[in-house]
Amino acid sequence: MKNIGFIGTGSMGSLIIEAFIKAKYIPQKNVHMLNRTMEKPLKLQEKYKKTTIHQNVNELLRDCEWIFLCVKPHEMVAVLESMKENITTNHIIITITSPLQVEESERILQPSSIPVVRFIPSIVNLSLDGPSLVTFGSQCTKKHRKELWEMFSSISRPQLITPPITRVASDIASCGPAFLSFLLMKMIKGATDETEIDEETALKIMERMIIGYGETLRQQHFDLETLKKRVTVPGGVTGVGLKVLEDEVGMMFHHLFRETEKKYREDRRKIVEQIKDREEP
Incomplete structure (x- = not known):
């Protein structure tokens, strides 16, 4: 080895x-x-x-x-x-x-x-x-x-x-867990503020749901789109909740990726300058 x-x-x-x-x-x-x-x-x-x-x-x-x-x-x-x-x-x-x-x-x-x-x-x-x-x-x-x-x-x-998708791929793979954690914590906060569920119970249910969610995808029972359709019963509660998300999320993730790309370009600029400074006699 x-x-x-x-x-x-x-x-x-x-x-x-x-x-x-x-x-x-x-x-x-x-x-x-x-x-x-x-x-x-x-x-x-x-x-x-x-x-x-x-x-x-x-x-x-x-x-x-x-x-x-x-x-x-x-x-x-x-x-x-x-x-x-x-x-x-x-x-x-x-x-x-x-x-x-x-x-x-x-x-x-x-x-x-x-x-x-x-x-x-x-x-x-x-x-x-x-x-x-x-x-x-x-x-x-x-x-x-x-x-x-x-x-x-x-x-x-x-x-x-390939280089052109480095930042966005990193946003999904590496930053994604932090982004998802933030959203899930917001979901728990909304649940505890609007209903009688306590934070500990909501957190326990959420963590178990996410583990099961990942395992369901791993076992290829569904992909993201088919899973959403399977859970969404016409006229049901999930559909009402999804309508709120569609109305509220809007361009949020577009803004997120614009900002991370902006930060990436700034980091790239600094590195290119460092390399240029070292190459100059």
Whole structure:
């Protein structure tokens, strides 16, 4: 088994580490971590005692073949630059941030021809299921793609995506759980404000409904549209509720995607500027 390095052990970095260990795809002894501060990797090491913590990027590159970069978007360019001196063609770089394109990562790592893949996870991958988004760089061979796909499939259901849909696909796969949680909490608030149900009971029913809902889709009893039709009896209560949703939701999600695209463009602009500044003599 290859040694897998993780630069950044924050929210998503630690989630990915835990998911791979839970899936038994990466043994603890093959997990190597590097973080700006020691608190987070030490906390993970308390739970997974056979993991290794490194002090600098050169140590990590020496001991690992595949490297996950789990840092914030504005830190990604500098981290890639710091790897250039000791990186080799035996390494594969796996970025998890949407604003940085794979071809840009490849360009930063030149003159070495380093395979780069972008893997955008979702919090639901901790259940060893749910979507992840994958974009392979030009240096990834068929062998690389097969091995990486197998690894990603151990904790998720990977979906190949192209750059133009990166942000919207991430909104659905990665931001979607937060958006849905917000809407469900609003539904519970409405229920408790307008009826005699208490919050604890409403929350318990809602969580069980969502688990069953996901399992129903998993077992392919219905798709989204046929499920809605099956529940909606003509002249029934569900139809009345759906009419309220149709009237009230309106362009809400159009506005949501416009705002996330706007933020994405701003993040892209900053990364492009960082790359340009480093390329200028």
